[in-house]
Amino acid sequence: KIRQFLIGQLMKATQGKANPAQLNTLLRQALTPEK
Known part of the structure; x- marks a missing residue:
């Protein structure tokens, strides 16, 4: 839900x-902790 809010903002x-699908991908990468 937070990701959807950020995409909306x-x-x-x-x-x-902006391309919403591309934003979703970028946010997922940015918010996923690296191992």
């Missing part, structure tokens, strides 16, 4: 110009 900040 990013879409708002980019005025809908």
Whole structure:
């Protein structure tokens, strides 16, 4: 749910110009701790 909120905020900040699927992938990578 937090990721969806962040995607919504990013879409708002980019005025809908960002690709939501790509944002989801980038956020997943950024929020996943490295082993």
